[in-house]
Amino acid sequence: MTQAPLLLSVDNLATHFFSQEGILEAVDGVSFDIHAGEALGIAGESGCGKSVTAQSILRIVPGNGKIVMGEISLFKNGESVDLVQLDDRGQEIRQIRGGEIAMVFQEPMAAFSMVYTIGNQITEVIRLHQDCSQSEARERAIEMLGRVGMPKPEQTIDAYPFALSGGMRQRAMIAMALSCHPALLIADEPTTAVDVTIQAQVLELMKDLQRDMGMALIVITHDLAVISELCNRVMIMYLGKDVESAPADVIFREPKHPYTVGLLRSVPELGEGHSQELDPITGSVPSPYRRPAGCPFHPRCPEFIPDVCDVHLPPQVELAGGHRVRCHLYVQD
Amino acid sequence: MAQADAVHSDVNAAHQASPGPHHGADGGHPASSDSVLVVNELRKYFPVLRGFFRRQVGEVKAVDDVSFHVARGETLALVGESGCGKTTTGRCVMRAIEPSGGSVLFRKRDGEEIEITALTKSDLRSVQQHMGMIFQDPFSSLNPRLTVLEIIGEPFVTRKLIGSRRELEERVAQLLRSVRLDPTYMRRYPHAFSGGQRQRIAIARALALDPDFVVADEPVSALDVSVQAQILSLLKELQTELHLTYLFITHNLSVVEYLSDRVSVMYVGQIVELGRTDSIFRRPRHPYTEALLSAVPVVETGKADRRRERIILEGDVADPSNVPSGCTFHPRCPYVQDICRVEEPRLVDLAGANGSQPHFVRCHFAEELDLQGVRS
Numbered sequence: 001m002t003q004a005p006l007l008l009s010v011d012n013l014a015t016h017f018f019s020q021e022g023i024l025e026a027v028d029g030v031s032f033d034i035h036a037g038e039a040l041g042i043a044g045e046s047g048c049g050k051s052v053t054a055q056s057i058l059r060i061v062p063g064n065g066k067i068v069m070g071e072i073s074l075f076k077n078g079e080s081v082d083l084v085q086l087d088d089r090g091q092e093i094r095q096i097r098g099g100e101i102a103m104v105f106q107e108p109m110a111a112f113s114m115v116y117t118i119g120n121q122i123t124e125v126i127r128l129h130q131d132c133s134q135s136e137a138r139e140r141a142i143e144m145l146g147r148v149g150m151p152k153p154e155q156t157i158d159a160y161p162f163a164l165s166g167g168m169r170q171r172a173m174i175a176m177a178l179s180c181h182p183a184l185l186i187a188d189e190p191t192t193a194v195d196v197t198i199q200a201q202v203l204e205l206m207k208d209l210q211r212d213m214g215m216a217l218i219v220i221t222h223d224l225a226v227i228s229e230l231c232n233r234v235m236i237m238y239l240g241k242d243v244e245s246a247p248a249d250v251i252f253r254e255p256k257h258p259y260t261v262g263l264l265r266s267v268p269e270l271g272e273g274h275s276q277e278l279d280p281i282t283g284s285v286p287s288p289y290r291r292p293a294g295c296p297f298h299p300r301c302p303e304f305i306p307d308v309c310d311v312h313l314p315p316q317v318e319l320a321g322g323h324r325v326r327c328h329l330y331v332q333d
Numbered sequence: 334m335a336q337a338d339a340v341h342s343d344v345n346a347a348h349q350a351s352p353g354p355h356h357g358a359d360g361g362h363p364a365s366s367d368s369v370l371v372v373n374e375l376r377k378y379f380p381v382l383r384g385f386f387r388r389q390v391g392e393v394k395a396v397d398d399v400s401f402h403v404a405r406g407e408t409l410a411l412v413g414e415s416g417c418g419k420t421t422t423g424r425c426v427m428r429a430i431e432p433s434g435g436s437v438l439f440r441k442r443d444g445e446e447i448e449i450t451a452l453t454k455s456d457l458r459s460v461q462q463h464m465g466m467i468f469q470d471p472f473s474s475l476n477p478r479l480t481v482l483e484i485i486g487e488p489f490v491t492r493k494l495i496g497s498r499r500e501l502e503e504r505v506a507q508l509l510r511s512v513r514l515d516p517t518y519m520r521r522y523p524h525a526f527s528g529g530q531r532q533r534i535a536i537a538r539a540l541a542l543d544p545d546f547v548v549a550d551e552p553v554s555a556l557d558v559s560v561q562a563q564i565l566s567l568l569k570e571l572q573t574e575l576h577l578t579y580l581f582i583t584h585n586l587s588v589v590e591y592l593s594d595r596v597s598v599m600y601v602g603q604i605v606e607l608g609r610t611d612s613i614f615r616r617p618r619h620p621y622t623e624a625l626l627s628a629v630p631v632v633e634t635g636k637a638d639r640r641r642e643r644i645i646l647e648g649d650v651a652d653p654s655n656v657p658s659g660c661t662f663h664p665r666c667p668y669v670q671d672i673c674r675v676e677e678p679r680l681v682d683l684a685g686a687n688g689s690q691p692h693f694v695r696c697h698f699a700e701e702l703d704l705q706g707v708r709s
Contacts, residue, residue, distance in 0.1 A: 199628065
C-alpha cells in the first residue's frame with residue numbers, strides 16, 4: 001500500500017467552533033495520510049471530531065466552525081493544493097467537491113432533494129463536473145445506478161427519492177457520489193441507519209466498488225467491525241485528538257492505547273457466547289466544552305498515572321510498523 | 334369474551350407440549366406454571382387509510398399470529414430488522430397499544446394469573462405496576478421539565494403509594510443507588526446527565542414499583558459504544574439481584590447472544606425461529622436466521638479464525654401491508670423451492686423427534702437444510 005502515490009495529507013489539523021458557550025475544540029491537532037486506493041477508517045464515539053474532520057477536508061464545516069490550524073494537501077497530477085487556503089465558496093473547492101472528493105452520508109434522505117428525481121440530481125452532478133450533454137449524462141447515471149446494483153436502473157432513474165426503500169436510497173446516494181469517479185470517497189456512518197442485511201449489502205458493494213474503481217476511501221463510524229470489514233488503516237479519535245493509528249490488522253490484534261483497548265472490550269462479540277465478560281470503560285465522554293487537562297482520556301483511563309496524565313498532553317509516539325499512539329505509557333525517556 | 338376459555342386452553346395445550354422438556358433440562362423449573370408471560374396468537378393489524386374519507390384500503394399486519402412464553406427469571410430476546418413487528422409485540426404485551434387479537438396471560442409472583450387482554454382500563458393500571466418498560470432513546474423518554482426525583486417518584490405519587498415526601502426521597506435515593514447513580518443528583522433535570530446516565534434514570538423509573546417483568550426496547554442502541562457495555566452489564570446484574578424477567582427487543586445480534594437465554598427471530602410480523610440462543614446461534618434452522626447471523630460484521634482480532642462465508646440477501650424486507658404469498662421470506666431466500674412460493678410454512682417444533690429442548694422453526698425445509706451458525 002505504501003508504494004501507491006500520496007493522495008491526501010492532513011497535517012496538524014485543528015477545527016474549532018466558536019459559540020456563546022465558549023470554544024469547542026472539535027478537532028485538535030490531527031494528522032494522517034491517505035495513499036491512492038487505500039481505505040482509512042476513522043473511529044470514535046460521539047463528539048470525538050470524526051465527522052468534523054471530514055467536513056474540514058471538504059470545507060463544509062458548518063456556521064460557527066473554523067479551521068484554525070494545519071494543512072490539508074490534496075495531490076493531483078503531481079501538484080498539491082492546500083484545501084485550507086481555498087475560499088470555501090470558490091470555484092476551485094467546488095470542482096474538488098463531488099469531483100476529486102465525494103461524500104456519502106448516514107441519512108440518504110438528507111443528501112437528496114425531495115422534489116427532483118434521483119436521475120435529475122445525479123445528472124446535475126455529472127454535468128457540473130464533466131463536459132457532456134444531457135443525454136450522455138443520463139446514460140452515465142443509468143450506468144452508475146446499474147453499477148451499484150439498483151434493479152431496473154432505466155426505470156428507477158426517474159423515481160423520486162421518497163419512493164425508494166432505505167437500502168435503494170443508500171445505493172442511489174453512492175451512485176451519485178461515484179458518478180464523477182472521485183479519487184477519494186468519504187463515507188460518514190454509511191450503514192448506521194440501515195438494517196443488518198442491508199448493511200451487509202452496502203458493505204459488500206463498497207468493497208467491490210473500491211477495488212474496481214481504485215479509489216481511496218475514508219470510512220467514519222463508531223462501529224469498529226465496519227472498519228474491520230472495509231479498511232486497511234485505522235485512526236481512533238477521542239475528544240478531537242487522534243489517540244491511536246495503525247494498520248487494521250495491527251490495531252485490532254494489539255491495541256496500544258487504553259481507550260482503544262476499552263472500546264474493543266466493551267462490545268459483545270458475536271460467537272463469544274452468553275458467558276463472555278464485558279469490560280466497559282467507566283464514565284462517559286465528557287462535554288467537549290470541558291475537555292480534561294493533559295490527556296483527555298485520563299479521567300476514564302484504567303492506566304492513569306497521577307501528576308503525568310492529568311498535566312501533560314501525551315506526545316505522539318511512533319512504534320514499529322506505522323503504529324502511532326498518543327499515550328504516556330509508551331513514552332521512552 | 335366467549336372465546337376466552339377456548340383460547341386459554343389452547344395456551345396450555347400449546348405450552349405444556351413445548352416447554353416441558355425445555356425446563357426439565359434447564360434447571361428443573363416446573364413447566365408452564367412458571368411462565369411469567371404466555372402470549373398466544375397475538376395479532377396487531379393497522380388499517381391503511383386512503384383518500385378524503387379515510388377509507389380503509391388495506392391493513393398492515395404488523396404482528397401476525399405470534400405465540401411465545403417467557404419463563405420466570407429468563408431473558409427472551411425478540412430480534413429482527415425494522416418493520417418485523419418486534420416493538421409492536423412488546424407494546425401489545427403491555428397493552429400500551431391494543432392488540433387486534435390473541436391473548437396475553439401474565440402470572441404474578443404469588444401465582445395469580447391475569448388475562449391482560451381481557452382487562453378493563455382501570456384494572457390494567459394495577460397490573461401494569463408489575464411490568465416495567467425501558468425505551469431506546471433516553472433523550473426523549475424523560476420529561477425535560479421534571480427533576481429526576483419527580484421522574485422516578487411519579488409512579489409512587491400517581492398511585493398514592495407513599496405518604497410523606499421524606500419517604501419518597503428515600504425510595505428514589507435507593508433506586509438511584511441500585512442503578513449506580515449518586516442519589517444527591519435527584520434534584521437535577523435530565524439535561525444535566527449524559528446519555529448513559531439518562532438511561533440509568535429510565536431504568537430506575539422502570540424498576541420503581543418493583544416489577545417482575547421488564548420490557549426493554551432497544552435500550553442501548555442510542556448510546557455510545559463504551560456506554561452500551563455499562564448498561565448491558567447493569568441490566569444483567571439487576572436481573573440477578575432483583576430476579577427480573579426480561580423481554581428484550583433488539584436488532585443487535587451480539588447483544589442477543591450476550592444477554593438472552595432464548596431468542597425469537599421475527600420476520601414481517603411472524604416468528605420464524607424460536608429456541609435456546611446458544612443452539613440457534615450455533616446451528617440456525619431458518620435461512621433468515623442464518624443470513625442475519627452471517628451479515629453481522631465482526632472485528633478481526635486474530636483471536637480465532639472467524640472468517641465466515643457471508644450470505645448477502647437480495648432485496649429488502651417485505652412490505653407488511655403487501656405480504657408475499659407462501660413463505661414471507663421466499664423472495665429473498667437463497668434456498669427457495671416451488672412449494673415456498675405457494676404454501677405458508679407452519680411453526681414446527683424440531684425437538685419433538687429427539688426429545689431435546691424446543692426449537693421452533695417456520696420453514697418447509699428446516700430438517701433438511703444444513704445451515705451455518707457463528708460458532709463451530
